[in-house]
Amino acid sequence: MDRARHLRNYDLHSWTGIALGFFVFIVAFSGSIALFDEELKTWEDPARRLAPVETPIAIDGEFRAFLAEQQDEGELTSASLKFPDVIEPYYHGYAFINDADGQFHRHERRWNPENGDILPERGEGLSVWLLDFHRDLMWPDALGGRTIGRSLVGVVGVILMLAIFSGVIAHTKIFEELFSLRYWRSVRLKWQDTHKVAGLWGLPFFGMISATGAFLGIIAILSPIVAVLAFKGDTEALIEAVIGAPSEPAGIEAEMLPIDDFRTFVNPETGAMPARVLISHWGDEAATYNLLYHEDSELAAYDSITLSAVSGEEVANTQFDTKTPANRVTSAITPLHYGTFGGDYGSFSAIALKLVYLLLGLALAIITAMGNMMWIERRLHGNDGNKSEVFYRRLGRLTVGVTTGMAVGSLAIFYLDKLYFGAEAARMYWTGMTYFGAWFAVIFFALSQQNEYQTTRYVLIFTGIGLALLPILNGVMTGDFFWQAFTASGDRIFAWVDISFALVGGLTVWAAMSLPSRRPERKRKRAVAQTAAAAVPAE
Amino acid sequence: MSPIVIGIVVVVLAGIIAATVKAPRLTSVILWSLVATIFFTAALLLTAPGPFSEKALWITIANPFIWVGFQFWCYWDSNKWRVAGGLILLSVLSSIVVFATDPVI
Numbered sequence: 001m002d003r004a005r006h007l008r009n010y011d012l013h014s015w016t017g018i019a020l021g022f023f024v025f026i027v028a029f030s031g032s033i034a035l036f037d038e039e040l041k042t043w044e045d046p047a048r049r050l051a052p053v054e055t056p057i058a059i060d061g062e063f064r065a066f067l068a069e070q071q072d073e074g075e076l077t078s079a080s081l082k083f084p085d086v087i088e089p090y091y092h093g094y095a096f097i098n099d100a101d102g103q104f105h106r107h108e109r110r111w112n113p114e115n116g117d118i119l120p121e122r123g124e125g126l127s128v129w130l131l132d133f134h135r136d137l138m139w140p141d142a143l144g145g146r147t148i149g150r151s152l153v154g155v156v157g158v159i160l161m162l163a164i165f166s167g168v169i170a171h172t173k174i175f176e177e178l179f180s181l182r183y184w185r186s187v188r189l190k191w192q193d194t195h196k197v198a199g200l201w202g203l204p205f206f207g208m209i210s211a212t213g214a215f216l217g218i219i220a221i222l223s224p225i226v227a228v229l230a231f232k233g234d235t236e237a238l239i240e241a242v243i244g245a246p247s248e249p250a251g252i253e254a255e256m257l258p259i260d261d262f263r264t265f266v267n268p269e270t271g272a273m274p275a276r277v278l279i280s281h282w283g284d285e286a287a288t289y290n291l292l293y294h295e296d297s298e299l300a301a302y303d304s305i306t307l308s309a310v311s312g313e314e315v316a317n318t319q320f321d322t323k324t325p326a327n328r329v330t331s332a333i334t335p336l337h338y339g340t341f342g343g344d345y346g347s348f349s350a351i352a353l354k355l356v357y358l359l360l361g362l363a364l365a366i367i368t369a370m371g372n373m374m375w376i377e378r379r380l381h382g383n384d385g386n387k388s389e390v391f392y393r394r395l396g397r398l399t400v401g402v403t404t405g406m407a408v409g410s411l412a413i414f415y416l417d418k419l420y421f422g423a424e425a426a427r428m429y430w431t432g433m434t435y436f437g438a439w440f441a442v443i444f445f446a447l448s449q450q451n452e453y454q455t456t457r458y459v460l461i462f463t464g465i466g467l468a469l470l471p472i473l474n475g476v477m478t479g480d481f482f483w484q485a486f487t488a489s490g491d492r493i494f495a496w497v498d499i500s501f502a503l504v505g506g507l508t509v510w511a512a513m514s515l516p517s518r519r520p521e522r523k524r525k526r527a528v529a530q531t532a533a534a535a536v537p538a539e
Numbered sequence: 540m541s542p543i544v545i546g547i548v549v550v551v552l553a554g555i556i557a558a559t560v561k562a563p564r565l566t567s568v569i570l571w572s573l574v575a576t577i578f579f580t581a582a583l584l585l586t587a588p589g590p591f592s593e594k595a596l597w598i599t600i601a602n603p604f605i606w607v608g609f610q611f612w613c614y615w616d617s618n619k620w621r622v623a624g625g626l627i628l629l630s631v632l633s634s635i636v637v638f639a640t641d642p643v644i
């Protein structure tokens with residue numbers, strides 16, 4: 001590659017990192033935490049900390065009553081029931097309603113699998129925020145709604161793909177750089193080597209996560225655009241042409257088979273039990289129960305069997321049964337992106353895979369932040385750049401504030417979750433306010449400090465201590481201390497979450513204490529002194 | 540169309556033209572690569588042979604790669620005007636295909 005092209009490619013890599021590095025960091029960091037949204041649900045809500053039940057109580061009566069109650073509001077378009085499992089040990093029903101004004105509503109209810117009691121309602125907050133902030137940035141309706149947010153996250157995927165591609169092209173000695181870590185040299189070299197080594201070793205994962213993220217994100221905006229161009233704006237026609245026409249109701253009332261009859265409907269191909277059932281046309285002769293099974297033999301989100309809800313016979317479902325090559329690829333994208341293909345749901349291997357994803361996701365966030373810091377370091381202590389020192393120092397402090405502040409913002413909403421005392425309907429609002437409040441507070445703190453190294457240490461130590469104390473707060477507020485979970489027969493997922501907090505908190509404090517409190521100048525001065533000495537002509 | 544809307548459109552178009560003339564690579568990587576991707580994939584969807592649903596899924600999967608490919612070309616090519624011109628030309632040709640072809644429904 002000629003020098004001009006190499007420089008252009010390097011410019012592209014820097015440009016994508018500097019212009020959108022923060023954005024990539026935000027999506028990567030939030031995604032790392034979002035991996036565990038299901039595991040966090042029982043930690044979040046003490047009412048859901050139930051002992052796994054081998055044979056859950058029949059729920060058909062309660063579920064029918066729930067659907068009937070919702071139908072008073074409008075037309076029931078569909079419903080679903082999730083069966084108890086290891087991670088979420090309770091029944092979880094949904095009803096989707098279209099009211100007289102054409103407004104769409106979603107209602108949900110949870111039942112204790114031991115006695116069928118309704119579990120207390122709790123407003124959405126922590127786990128939903130963590131997942132949705134990653135998926136669509138919780139983009140406000142006033143600015144175009146979640147579709148815009150999701151598309152922006154998709155654009156981050158595209159930018160990351162571009163940064164990865166240009167980064168790989170920029171490296172002319174990839175195999176040498178894979179094993180080159182010069183920790184005893186200058187700050188710049190240390191960061192540069194870490195950026196390269198972590199980036200190159202994690203390349204397959206980073207490539208996969210950016211491509212699948214780009215697909216999941218930009219499909220939200222791409223479908224309407226293609227619909228406008230190719231289908232004259234008819235998005236429904238486009239969806240129908242791609243995944244097949246939805247089934248139509250027969251218009252004849254019919255009695256539904258008890259849903260409990262299907263809880264143990266074993267998938268003849270895999271021997272698995274259904275995880276949930278999707279219900280279409282409830283109360284109609286054409287009603288179906290679409291049984292979804294966690295897929296553990298193929299890279300796909302779910303395996304499914306569709307049965308008539310009237311006769312129990314298997315019926316065709318073009319939307320789920322079609323398995324063309326393109327279908328297989330698209331259905332592999334979500335499990336690949338969220339790391340849900342690690343074996344039986346809730347098993348050790350499944351959790352282990354998520355932990356690998358967590359480490360690689362955090363590595364991606366750190367690589368991005370490090371890329372920014374390297375860019376600034378080159379300009380502050382090198383020959384690059386034409387802006388003032390003040391500008392680069394402020395940019396450095398902003399980078400520290402944005403990156404460490406996001407960790408504090410995420411931590412703050414765990415505390416809010418346990419200390420919140422307001423109305424449940426406003427829980428999500430206060431979750432958002434706390435998240436951004438804590439984040440911006442750290443940004444202002446970082447901007448007000450002179451020494452970015454010291455700021456990073458302080459904020460990370462604060463975050464680590466905060467994380468390590470979360471199990472105590474959880475125990476005090478809910479009465480469930482994690483060590484008690486292993487001597488009782490109740491839910492243990494929350495206890496593992498608590499233990500993880502304590503471990504990660506301790507590791508964060510240790511890592512923060514290991515960081516330098518100021519920019520190491522000694523070696524640089526020595527190098528300068530040596531250079532100066534070498535420059536003195538020998539007499 | 541109201542004069543205000545016409546005014547906004549004119550200002551936006553003038554801005555895009557000015558940006559393209561001043562910084563063809565940067566404008567191409569931000570804007571023209573996206574426009575070309577949208578029109579090119581829509582044209583591909585309407586004209587490529589094969590069952591529609593399968594084709595639509597493959598093109599959707601390929602979409603981010605096509606976009607990144609165009610973006611990368613913006614900095615790979617030594618001639619900055621070839622990049623901008625190529626992407627604009629591809630967008631125009633693809634849009635002709637899109638608007639000249641009967642809708643799928």
